[in-house]
Amino acid sequence: MAARRALKAVLVDLNGTLHIEDAAVPGAQEALKRLRGTSVMVRFVTNTTKESKQDLLERLRKLEFEISEDEIFTSLTAARSLVEQKQVRPMLLVDDRALPDFKGIQTNDPNAVVIGLAPEHFHYQVLNQAFRLLLDGAPLIAIHKARYYKRKDGLALGPGPFVTALEYATDTPATVVGKPETTFFLEALRSTGCSPEEAVMIGDGNTERQTRRKSALLPTSLARASRRPWITSCSTCCEPLWQRNREQLETRSGWVPHRSAPGSLRADRVLPLFSCALIRKKGPTGGQGRRSKRNCP
Amino acid sequence: MAAWAKRLAGVRGVLLDISGVLYDSGEGGGTPIDGSVEAVARLKRSQLKVRFCTNESQKSRGELVRLLRRLGFDISEDEVTAPAPAACQILKERGLRPHLLIHDGVRPEFDQIDTSNPNCVVMADAGDDFSYRNMNQAFQLLMELERPVLISLGKGRYYKETSGLMLDVGAYMKALEYACGIEAEVVGKPSPEFFRSALQAMGLEAHQAVMIGDDIVGDVGGAQQCGMRALQVRTGKFRPSDEHHPEVQADGYVDNLAEAVDLLLQHAHE
Numbered sequence: 001m002a003a004r005r006a007l008k009a010v011l012v013d014l015n016g017t018l019h020i021e022d023a024a025v026p027g028a029q030e031a032l033k034r035l036r037g038t039s040v041m042v043r044f045v046t047n048t049t050k051e052s053k054q055d056l057l058e059r060l061r062k063l064e065f066e067i068s069e070d071e072i073f074t075s076l077t078a079a080r081s082l083v084e085q086k087q088v089r090p091m092l093l094v095d096d097r098a099l100p101d102f103k104g105i106q107t108n109d110p111n112a113v114v115i116g117l118a119p120e121h122f123h124y125q126v127l128n129q130a131f132r133l134l135l136d137g138a139p140l141i142a143i144h145k146a147r148y149y150k151r152k153d154g155l156a157l158g159p160g161p162f163v164t165a166l167e168y169a170t171d172t173p174a175t176v177v178g179k180p181e182t183t184f185f186l187e188a189l190r191s192t193g194c195s196p197e198e199a200v201m202i203g204d205g206n207t208e209r210q211t212r213r214k215s216a217l218l219p220t221s222l223a224r225a226s227r228r229p230w231i232t233s234c235s236t237c238c239e240p241l242w243q244r245n246r247e248q249l250e251t252r253s254g255w256v257p258h259r260s261a262p263g264s265l266r267a268d269r270v271l272p273l274f275s276c277a278l279i280r281k282k283g284p285t286g287g288q289g290r291r292s293k294r295n296c297p
Numbered sequence: 298m299a300a301w302a303k304r305l306a307g308v309r310g311v312l313l314d315i316s317g318v319l320y321d322s323g324e325g326g327g328t329p330i331d332g333s334v335e336a337v338a339r340l341k342r343s344q345l346k347v348r349f350c351t352n353e354s355q356k357s358r359g360e361l362v363r364l365l366r367r368l369g370f371d372i373s374e375d376e377v378t379a380p381a382p383a384a385c386q387i388l389k390e391r392g393l394r395p396h397l398l399i400h401d402g403v404r405p406e407f408d409q410i411d412t413s414n415p416n417c418v419v420m421a422d423a424g425d426d427f428s429y430r431n432m433n434q435a436f437q438l439l440m441e442l443e444r445p446v447l448i449s450l451g452k453g454r455y456y457k458e459t460s461g462l463m464l465d466v467g468a469y470m471k472a473l474e475y476a477c478g479i480e481a482e483v484v485g486k487p488s489p490e491f492f493r494s495a496l497q498a499m500g501l502e503a504h505q506a507v508m509i510g511d512d513i514v515g516d517v518g519g520a521q522q523c524g525m526r527a528l529q530v531r532t533g534k535f536r537p538s539d540e541h542h543p544e545v546q547a548d549g550y551v552d553n554l555a556e557a558v559d560l561l562l563q564h565a566h567e
Contacts, residue, residue: 122429131455131464147476155440157433161472169454169468
């Protein structure tokens with residue numbers, strides 16, 4: 001089969017896949033350990049606009065995940081890389097908690113705008129200041145363009161609407177750096193030295209759907225470039241996607257998900273399932289494969 | 298003399314944008330643009346009909362006219378076509394009860410409107426009232442409505458104040474459109490209904506009128522779409538790139554309203 005190439009890297013989403021808010025997805029720690037037992041490289045990718053890497057790491061360590069800082073790649077990391085690459089001094093419209101990820105970046109006399117989820121900055125005068133910088137030719141870097149997010153008191157505007165406002169006012173598109181942008185995945189993979197064809201993404205339903213939608217528009221996107229299935233672990237909306245993935249899993253890559261896989265998957269099922277499928281087909285030793293088979297959900 | 302000025306032949310009426318053509322708003326009310334007070338007076342002494350067509354949505358018409366008169370302009374309230382009164386008419390016709398995302402200055406225009414138990418959002422240039430909290434409130438309401446209706450008074454990108462360029466309602470309208478996945482209804486320029494209501498008030502056909510404005514898309518493009526001629530002034534929010542706009546080409550570009558009036562008075566009757 002044309003698509004069959006060795007799997008060398010796995011990108012794992014954080015929120016919704018390894019943990020949901022402050023709780024670990026059941027079985028995910030063990031699954032990650034099993035993944036670590038194979039030869040594949042693991043990177044953790046997430047769209048965050050307010051949690052610095054250090055915050056994420058602390059949370060994950062509290063939940064007993066063994067992860068090191070340089071394995072985490074967030075939309076903030078991507079924004080920082082772009083700022084460094086362009087050699088600009090950004091006006092940072094980001095949550096104060098995200099500032100550690102921009103430590104050392106020059107921000108005086110700004111000539112660029114970085115915008116994340118920062119309700120405390122989304123006031124007329126501040127946005128107007130950003131708008132004037134953009135009119136003077138400063139680039140607009142958006143950490144992501146989510147329309148809204150869920151708060152305890154209901155839905156709340158995400159950064160996307162404010163990015164759109166600035167784009168419209170200045171007639172200039174933002175560079176979006178978070179998922180599902182192609183460059184985000186490519187950057188995350190860069191430190192592994194692997195090509196998209198050698199990688200698989202395990203993400204939650206939203207990312208999955210966005211990526212698919214995006215990939216339909218952009219033939220060069222990673223989702224297209226990669227013949228690997230995109231596995232999803234969303235508990236609410238992804239049953240059909242899982243079915244499609246399972247077919248792909250079987251027909252394209254030759255991986256066979258565990259036979260007892262239920263038709264409908266909950267969030268706490270996919271990662272363990274994936275890791276055991278991986279070990280059975282690609283794992284380094286048969287012994288481990290047998291063991292994982294026994295432990296599979 | 299500009300060769301294009303011959304295109305002004307047959308003009309019988311003039312629609313004047315206010316902000317950026319007559320004056321720049323700002324601290325202490327704002328300042329008149331050089332030569333504009335006299336230019337309006339000359340137009341009014343001529344045989345041309347004059348009407349003011351503005352997207353001003355931060356102030357009521359009454360307040361705007363008082364301000365302009367203080368700056369020396371000959372203008373009265375019934376000569377002004379503005380979006381707030383037009384929106385009120387739509388609200389009444391369709392039985393809509395708005396949540397108002399507006400500046401306090403324009404609130405008197407909505408005095409007669411029922412705002413209880415809102416079933417739509419009306420947004421205007423709210424200025425400093427475009428806070429995250431207020432935007433979020435409008436967003437939450439729209440998301441709760443089965444058929445969300447968002448009415449925006451104009452959709453300008455930005456306008457000029459004495460301190461510099463300022464984000465206009467259009468940017469915030471786009472934010473709510475994007476957040477809710479809906480399309481707003483625009484009342485004001487460049488909506489054709491709005492231009493037509495101004496023409497009707499003057500008793501003129503589109504081909505008999507010329508629009509003079511500082512917004513290449515909202516004023517010039519909108520008026521041309523309606524069949525009017527349109528000039529852009531190099532005052533207010535004008536930027537040199539406007540003269541090479543990819544979609545809109547004005548019938549002529551003038552340094553200010555005074556030059557436009559010079560040319561009109563010379564050529565309109567040819």
